[in-house]
Amino acid sequence: MILSAEKKKSRKDHIGLSEAKNQFSIALAGNPNVGKSTIFNALTGLHQHTGNWPGKTVDNAQGDFQYRQKSFIIIDLPGTYSLLAHTVEEQIARDFLCFANPDVTVVVLDATCLERNLNLALQVFEITPKVIVCLNLMDEAQKKDLVIDLPSLEHELGVPVIATSARQGEGLKELREKIYQVATGSLQTRPRQIVYSSDVEEAVRDLLPHVETIANNPLSPRWIALRLLDGDGSFLDSLSNYLSIDRDLSPGWEESKCAH
């Protein structure tokens, strides 16, 4: 996706992301200690410099790499277990994924405790369809005699799944290639969406028409509706801030409170 100058400026102001023209932006998300930074360093060859988020003390590392005559900027997000914003780190990661609209999000998972890690992947799937799952620490998983059925996992998740051992440099070539394919749109992804209970789905359906009227909205209306149902105040603050909408006037908010 190539952005207009105007949109680019607002992205820089809000997110602190300073990508050059014709550069694809890649976000690295994942639980803490899954090797995101190792992957970041391996992809960028240690060309990173740290960028600062406006108003935040938490740094996010940015670096770039070239692949097949394309330029990529990669953003190493803070490690989080969730995106439902209890902590500053979660809020930063969520706001980046929601409002910086990266061309590809790589969710890095710890292959040794997949069950716990998949929660974050499913949350990311609700925000953006352009996701690649990177199963890191495959060497550790092998030591624990864990066998992971990659084709089945890929089928279940609906996005490419790449196995890596970043410390050993294994799987990075394939990861680069998949990033390229998803960024350029030559590979389409259809991440699995969670279907909630019929009550929740019904409330989402009721909210969608209201959410869809929000102007300049880069976000999935479904994601917004779900957060409204959560009564997630921190997300509504970010939404108002990034999209410059007056929360008191935005339709659906009062109704969502009733539904909640």
Added chain:
Amino acid sequence: MKGAGKIDPLADLSPGSVCQIVSLELSGLLRRRILDMGIVPGTIIRCIRRGPSGDPTAYLVRETLIALRNEDATQILVKRLSNGEENV
């Protein structure tokens, strides 16, 4: 087995006992946090040990040790699968 299949608050479990989550009677951010940690209905959870003053208590969930305040653990309802100390 005595007590197996009974619905109890998680806080009532003694170290060594294993149970399955039935429901979370929590709300708001705490509920969200508990769910994010993988404590959802159906999850198997093992009570490991209590803190020195009986609070908090450490539980093993999906191969991860998590400490919960008893105050919060009383609001998590579980089905006992096997009992701890009294059976050991």
